[in-house]
Structures are given as C-alpha cells and as structure tokens.
Amino acid sequence: MLRGRMKGFFGKYETEGFFDEMFDADGNVRTHYAKILQRFAEMDRASFESKRTLAEKTYLNQGITFTVYSGDEGTERIMPFDLVPRIIPAQEWQHLERGLEQRLRALNLFLHDIYHDQRIVKEGVVPMEIVRTAKHYRPELVGFDVPHDIYIHICGSDLIRGDDGNYMVLEDNGRCPSGVSYLLENRQAMKRVFPQLFSRHAVRPVDIYPQALLEVLRYVAPHENADPTVVLLTPGIYNSAYFEHSFLARSMGIEIVVSQDLVVNDSCVYMKTTKGLQKVDVIYRRIDDDFLDPTVFRKDSVLGVPGLVNAYREGNVNLCNALGTGVADDKVTYYYVPAMIKFYLGEDPILPNVETFLSAVDSDRKFILDNLKNLVVKAANESGGYGMMIGPKATREEIEKFRAAIIADPRGYIAQPVISLSRSPCYFDGKLEGRHIDLRPYILMGEKTTIVPGGLTRVAMRKGSLVVNSSQGGGSKDTWVLDETEGKC
Amino acid sequence: MLSRVADSCFWLSRYIERAESCARILDVNTQLVLDSEMQNGNADSDLWMPVLSTLEEQELFQSQHGNLNGDDVMEFMTFEKANSNSILSSVTLARENARTVREQISSEMWEQLNRLYLHLQSPAARAAFRESPIGFYRNMVDSFHSFQGITDATMTHGEGWQFLQAGKYLERADSTSRVLDFKYHVLLPSGERVGGDLDITQWMAVLRSCSAMEAYLKLFHDRITSWEVAGFLILHNNFPRSIRFCVGELDQALHSISGSGRGHFSNEAERLSGMLRSSLDFTTVDSIFQTGLHQYLDQTQTRIAEVSRALAETYCRWL
Numbered sequence: 001m002l003r004g005r006m007k008g009f010f011g012k013y014e015t016e017g018f019f020d021e022m023f024d025a026d027g028n029v030r031t032h033y034a035k036i037l038q039r040f041a042e043m044d045r046a047s048f049e050s051k052r053t054l055a056e057k058t059y060l061n062q063g064i065t066f067t068v069y070s071g072d073e074g075t076e077r078i079m080p081f082d083l084v085p086r087i088i089p090a091q092e093w094q095h096l097e098r099g100l101e102q103r104l105r106a107l108n109l110f111l112h113d114i115y116h117d118q119r120i121v122k123e124g125v126v127p128m129e130i131v132r133t134a135k136h137y138r139p140e141l142v143g144f145d146v147p148h149d150i151y152i153h154i155c156g157s158d159l160i161r162g163d164d165g166n167y168m169v170l171e172d173n174g175r176c177p178s179g180v181s182y183l184l185e186n187r188q189a190m191k192r193v194f195p196q197l198f199s200r201h202a203v204r205p206v207d208i209y210p211q212a213l214l215e216v217l218r219y220v221a222p223h224e225n226a227d228p229t230v231v232l233l234t235p236g237i238y239n240s241a242y243f244e245h246s247f248l249a250r251s252m253g254i255e256i257v258v259s260q261d262l263v264v265n266d267s268c269v270y271m272k273t274t275k276g277l278q279k280v281d282v283i284y285r286r287i288d289d290d291f292l293d294p295t296v297f298r299k300d301s302v303l304g305v306p307g308l309v310n311a312y313r314e315g316n317v318n319l320c321n322a323l324g325t326g327v328a329d330d331k332v333t334y335y336y337v338p339a340m341i342k343f344y345l346g347e348d349p350i351l352p353n354v355e356t357f358l359s360a361v362d363s364d365r366k367f368i369l370d371n372l373k374n375l376v377v378k379a380a381n382e383s384g385g386y387g388m389m390i391g392p393k394a395t396r397e398e399i400e401k402f403r404a405a406i407i408a409d410p411r412g413y414i415a416q417p418v419i420s421l422s423r424s425p426c427y428f429d430g431k432l433e434g435r436h437i438d439l440r441p442y443i444l445m446g447e448k449t450t451i452v453p454g455g456l457t458r459v460a461m462r463k464g465s466l467v468v469n470s471s472q473g474g475g476s477k478d479t480w481v482l483d484e485t486e487g488k489c
Numbered sequence: 490m491l492s493r494v495a496d497s498c499f500w501l502s503r504y505i506e507r508a509e510s511c512a513r514i515l516d517v518n519t520q521l522v523l524d525s526e527m528q529n530g531n532a533d534s535d536l537w538m539p540v541l542s543t544l545e546e547q548e549l550f551q552s553q554h555g556n557l558n559g560d561d562v563m564e565f566m567t568f569e570k571a572n573s574n575s576i577l578s579s580v581t582l583a584r585e586n587a588r589t590v591r592e593q594i595s596s597e598m599w600e601q602l603n604r605l606y607l608h609l610q611s612p613a614a615r616a617a618f619r620e621s622p623i624g625f626y627r628n629m630v631d632s633f634h635s636f637q638g639i640t641d642a643t644m645t646h647g648e649g650w651q652f653l654q655a656g657k658y659l660e661r662a663d664s665t666s667r668v669l670d671f672k673y674h675v676l677l678p679s680g681e682r683v684g685g686d687l688d689i690t691q692w693m694a695v696l697r698s699c700s701a702m703e704a705y706l707k708l709f710h711d712r713i714t715s716w717e718v719a720g721f722l723i724l725h726n727n728f729p730r731s732i733r734f735c736v737g738e739l740d741q742a743l744h745s746i747s748g749s750g751r752g753h754f755s756n757e758a759e760r761l762s763g764m765l766r767s768s769l770d771f772t773t774v775d776s777i778f779q780t781g782l783h784q785y786l787d788q789t790q791t792r793i794a795e796v797s798r799a800l801a802e803t804y805c806r807w808l
Binding site: 060061 | 492588599604607648804805
C-alpha cells in the first residue's frame with residue numbers, strides 16, 4: 001500500500017526475492033513496520049547520518065568495543081550497529097516464547113538424564129556413542145546432583161527464518177552464550193537517538209534482564225541459602241567479552257572476579273577481600289569448563305582456580321551454567337532435540353530444527369559427500385562461525401578439505417541445506433540495502449523461565465554473506481517486540 | 490571489597506593525579522621559558538633540565554634523545570609511550586585500572602576517563618598541542634578536575650571511594666614535594682641574586698603549578714619569598730595541595746577504610762601516615778630550612794612511599 005509512496009532511502013529498496021522482514025513479496029510494507037517506515041521517509045540523509053554518528057560515539061565513549069590486533073598495536077572497534085530496528089509482532093513473539101521455553105525444558109531434562117539414569121539412551125532415542133564422544137561430555141559427573149536439577153540456567157538459542165518466513169532453531173548455546181549486553185546497549189542507543197519512535201510504538205522493555213538473571217543465580221544457591229554471595233568469574237580485561245562481563249556485574253550489583261581473586265579452602269570457595277576471606281556461594285562463570293580448574297581439566301590453564309571443581313562436587317558452590325552442559329550444544333546432539341522434546345515432554349516441538357544430516361550415519365554421510373557443494377557443513381564443536389563451510393561459496397579446495405575431514409572423523413561434522421536467511425533493511429552510505437539476519441534470544445531458567453522480549457538481532461554486514469558472528473564482521477540492530485495491546489497498527 | 494579492586498582503585502587514582510601534576514609542571518615551565526627567553530636567551534637545556542630532574546626522568550630521556558631541547562622534552566613527557574610517566578602513559582594506566590573495576594566506579598567516571606584517553610590518542614589532541622601547548626595542558630588539567638568532580642558527585646563514598654582518596658592524596662603530597670624541589674634544580678644564572686626578579690618569578694611559577702598563587706597572595710599579599718612559599722606549600726592546613734593537607738586526607742581515608750579512630754592506628758599504613766601527619770602538624774618552616782629544604786623534601790617523599798608500601802601490605806597482601 002505504501003509502495004507507490006516510498007520516498008527517501010526506501011525509494012530504490014529491493015527485496016531481491018528474499019524473505020524480507022519489512023516488505024512482503026510484492027514490495028508492500030508489513031503492517032508492524034508501517035509507522036517506522038513513515039518516520040524514516042520523512043528523514044534526509046544528513047539527519048540520518050548525524051543520528052548514526054551520535055550512536056557510534058555513544059558506544060565508543062562507553063567503551064563498548066572489541067579489540068582488533070594488527071602488529072603490536074591493538075585498536076578498539078565498536079561492533080557495527082544498524083539503526084533500522086527489527087520488529088516482531090506480539091503474536092509472533094508469543095509463539096517463539098513458547099517454543100524456546102519448551103526447548104530449554106527438554107534440554108535440561110536431557111542433561112539431568114544423561115548424568116543420571118540415561119533413560120533416553122536405554123530406550124534407544126539417542127545413541128550412547130553420540131553422548132560418550134561429545135567433546136564436552138563429563139562422565140565424572142554422572143550421579144552428581146545440581147541444585148534444582150537445572151544445568152543450563154542461561155541459554156542462547158539462535159533462530160533464523162527461511163524463504164517462507166517460518167522460524168527455525170539453528171543451534172543452542174548452552175555453555176556461556178554472550179551478546180546480551182549488546183541487546184541492552186542497543187536499546188539504550190536507540191532511545192537516545194530516536195526518542196520519538198518509542199512514543200509511537202508500544203515496545204516491550206528489555207532492561208529487566210540483569211535482575212532476572214540475578215534472581216536465577218540466587219535461586220540456585222547451594223543448600224537453599226536465602227542470602228547467597230554471587231560473583232561473576234571473568235577471564236579478565238583482555239577477553240573480548242570483558243565489557244559484557246563488567247556490564248552484567250555492574251547491573252546486578254555483584255562482584256566481578258578473576259581467578260586470582262578466588263581461593264579454595266576445605267572445599268569451599270572464598271574471595272580475597274580487604275577484610276579477609278569471604279565465602280562465595282554461586283559463580284556465574286564466563287570461562288569454559290576446560291579452563292575452570294587446572295587440577296582437574298587443562299593443567300596449563302592460568303585462568304582457573306585450583307580446587308574449584310572439588311568444591312563444586314562437594315556441593316559447597318554452584319556454577320552457572322553447570323559443568324558438562326556442552327554435551328547439549330554439540331551440533332550432533334542438536335539433531336536429537338526434537339526427539340528429546342517428544343521423549344521427555346510428550347509434546348510436539350513448537351519450533352522446528354533446520355533439516356540436518358549426520359555424517360556419523362552411513363546413509364546421511366553418503367548424501368553429504370555427494371552434495372557437498374550444495375550444503376553447509378559445520379564442525380560439531382566449534383562456535384563463533386569457525387569450522388564451517390558454505391558449499392555454494394566454497395572453493396574446490398575447501399570442499400575437498402572438508403570431504404577429507406568428514407571421512408576421517410564422521411562424528412565431528414553435520415550438514416544442513418543452505419538457508420537463505422531472512423533479510424532486513426540496513427543503512428549503508430545514504431541508502432538502505434537488505435542484509436541477512438538471525439535472532440539470538442536469551443532464555444533464563446530458575447524458579448520460572450524468563451525470556452527478555454526479543455533478543456539480539458545479528459546482521460551479516462557484508463552483502464550476500466550469511467555469517468552473522470561478530471568475530472566474522474557481523475553487526476547488530478535493536479529488536480522490538482510490540483506489546484499485545486498495540487496489536488494492529 | 491576485593492583486594493585486587495582496592496589496589497586498582499588506589500592506582501587508578503594515583504595515575505590520574507600523576508598525569509595532572511605532569512601537565513601542571515609542563516604548563517608552568519612553558520610559561521617560564523617564554524619569560525626567560527625574552528630576558529636573556531638561555532639554552533634549552535638549562536630551561537628544561539629541571540623538569541626532567543623533578544620528574545626523575547633524565548636517564549631515560551638522555552638514552553633516547555641525547556641533546557635536550559624543549560620540544561623533545563614536551564613530547565617525551567606528554568605523548569611518549571616508552572616513558573611510563575608521560576601523560577599519555579599515566580592516563581592509559583589509569584584507564585587499564587578503571588577497566589578492571591568498572592563495576593565499582595560509576596559509568597560517568599569511566600566515560601570521562603575513556604573520552605580523555607581516546608582524545609589523547611587522536612589527531613585532534615596533536616593539533617591542539619601544536620596550536621598552543623599551554624592551552625593544551627590547561628585543558629588536560631580541566632579534564633582531570635572534571636574527573637575528580639564526577640567522582641565525588643557520582644560514586645558512593647564507600648570503601649572504593651576511600652581507596653581512590655588515599656591514592657589521590659598520597660600521589661598529590663608526593664607531587665607537591667617534587668614541584669617544590671623543582672626550584673632546587675633551577676639554577677639562578679650568574680648575576681641574579683636570591684630574592685631578585687628572576688628568583689621571584691621562579692617561586693611564582695612553583696606556586697602557579699600548584700594553583701596556589703591566589704591562595705598564597707591572600708595570606709602574604711605582595712611578599713614572595715622562598716621561606717613563605719615553602720611554608721605555605723608544605724604546612725598550610727587548609728590549602729588542598731599542601732603536603733600537610735594531603736597527608737591529613739590520606740590519613741583520614743586510611744582510618745575510614747579500617748574504621749579505627751583517628752589519633753590511633755590499627756595497621757602499619759595508619760601508623761606511618763599518622764606519624765607523618767603529626768610531624769607535619771608540629772613542624773616549623775625554620776626547622777625545615779635548618780634541615781635543608783631539599784633534604785627535607787627527599788625524606789618526606791621516602792616516608793610517603795613507605796605509607797604506600799604498607800597500604801599494599803595491609804590490604805592487598807594476597808595478590
């Protein structure tokens with residue numbers, strides 16, 4: 001309906017046959033984007049540029065940066081931020097919320113099961129071989145109970161939309177999902193540069209996240225301690241996510257500690273303070289399992305706290321997420337999540353997986369090897385966009401490299417059809433162009449499940465690219481979930 | 490509070506104060522040089538050596554530059570990364586410490602410090618410096634003052650703030666003693682007499698670099714003598730950059746941290762700061778000059794360093 005009247009930036013916008021978040025296939029604006037399109041159409045290039053500069057300056061001054069090293073000089077860059085928000089209507093969000101809650105419930109039941117009776121293995125739903133060979137499976141934790149049986153307290157499940165606009169789960173991040181600080185800061189930046197937009201839309205707020213997280217962390221304290229000491233354990237200021245660690249600790253009002261701040265005495269964890277040693281009950285750790293305790297896992301880890309795992313096993317301290325959750329975000333385990341949902345909950349999955357082939361299964365492997373140039377191949381235990389090949393864009397050499405790797409280690413790889421992720425208009429140099437995006441919501445599980453409305457929308461900034469990870473040049477944009485009462489605009 | 494955090498707050502504050510002192514000294518010396526060039530075309534080395542001596546940087550500078558000239562000294566003390574006491578290095582170190590305690594300090598403090606750091610690295614800072622070094626150093630000092638104001642106005646005056654106070658006043662006491670000593674390193678050219686015009690100009694420079702000119706003149710009107718300037722900057726009880734005032738505030742901060750009453754001590758840092766405080770309370774300018782000003786300042790610097798060591802031992806011995 002607005003098609004004929006599209007002015008300014010949107011004058012020449014092309015959806016190029018992809019599913020576009022803002023426009024339908026005929027080029028008509030989707031109703032939930034109508035108001036914002038109208039606002040943007042009123043703006044000229046100069047005023048949009050000045051808003052963009054203001055946003056960038058906000059990030060730089062606050063130190064919301066990651067460090068890029070070249071030579072001996074590290075330069076701090078901001079994560080690219082796009083000013084065109086992604087909007088999710090209320091009903092669409094309710095559907096996602098139900099699906100994500102269901103999925104995390106099943107994943108936690110799965111983790112409890114494989115670290116106890118292994119019913120799902122005995123009943124032939126998931127092969128033991130897959131569990132046993134998962135890189136992050138911790139057999140030494142079998143039989144160990146965690147408070148309230150919650151393993152993944154904080155989950156980041158990546159959602160994508162394909163050609164038909166239906167949402168699918170691409171992967172689950174059940175170890176230390178990061179990025180939530182960008183979600184919160186993006187909202188702050190948008191409020192600062194486009195205050196009027198928020199008064200025209202009923203956008204659900206996101207700033208409850210830190211308090212909801214703290215509630216979860218306090219709930220899972222050992223021995224039902226009603227007033228536990230909670231700390232956030234970071235690898236340190238040189239870690240690329242340090243800004244986020246510090247941001248979360250500040251927003252929750254808890255101490256941020258590095259491993260040298262902690263010491264284990266008599267199987268209890270203490271922090272070193274100016275008034276002596278103070279007992280710690282819950283550790284929100286942003287360090288991978290392998291680096292937590294040099295006496296148990298990697299001996300060369302300087303990040304860890306000697307004796308920490310022992311204190312954990314004695315039940316004197318809780319770790320969030322729990323040890324050993326990595327088995328659930330192995331990409332081969334991912335294949336079985338819909339089956340887990342059926343098995344544990346007796347429900348149909350609300351959010352489907354992306355169609356996945358396991359090279360560990362003979363028939364699938366043959367299919368994968370015959371179709372490498374049409375598939376996306378992923379290493380089962382890599383993240384951040386590493387260890388991945390997009391067939392149609394790969395060179396012959398890369399394809400052969402992956403072929404050899406799959407044959408050598410079938411358990412280590414999966415393949416999926418190439419999905420042309422949905423696109424959202426992004427501002428580039430005076431005009432708007434479509435870029436592929438995904439969505440990472442953050443799901444918290446404590447006494448109840450809390451999902452901050454929306455999530456982090458990640459953007460593949462390079463034209464045509466399908467890789468949204470920040471380590472691969474991805475950016476982000478603010479994500480709006482509209483309030484139900486707004487319903488129709 | 491975590492020992493590591495206490496340590497970072499303390500050093501964050503010391504580096505800020507150190508950078509400010511450095512900017513003050515460079516500002517004042519630049520002005521002094523302009524005055525003397527007009528009077529008698531002295532060599533750059535005579536005019537700039539005192540700055541390096543005061544800041545104890547002669548060796549590193551000479552290993553890098555050999556001959557002394559004003560531009561090199563200013564560059565070395567302002568932007569040189571290899572010089573750990575340059576303004577840029579101090580600000581960088583302050584920011585590194587601030588980064589590790591971001592959840593303790595306010596966002597406003599962090600943003601002010603971060604802006605300052607980004608500015609110092611930018612071409613804009615270089616351009617401003619070339620345009621007017623004096624203007625540049627004034628702006629620096631203003632930025633540090635903003636940081637202090639923001640700190641007082643936005644951070645809870647709890648334990649972390651007390652460690653910031655301790656670091657600030659300890660470093661300030663030390664730098665005031667160094668600025669006073671500056672005069673010891675400035676030689677009067679032959680033909681100039683003590684109490685003569687140039688001598689007075691130099692003492693005025695010392696006062697200015699401590700922002701003490703106006704406060705001093707209120708007390709002593711038109712008399713500027715070594716005796717009274719030293720007495721003012723060492724022993725005045727209310728001027729915020731006098732050594733006695735700074736040691737008093739340091740002592741107060743230490744007692745607030747431990748919660749023990751003043752006039753007594755509960756740890757070695759308090760004992761040493763208390764002793765230094767009472768000796769400043771009961772000293773006269775006469776006895777300082779009997780010891781010799783330079784020797785007295787030297788001893789004071791040593792005693793201040795001992796307080797700093799004892800503080801680390803008391804609160805951060807785990808690290």
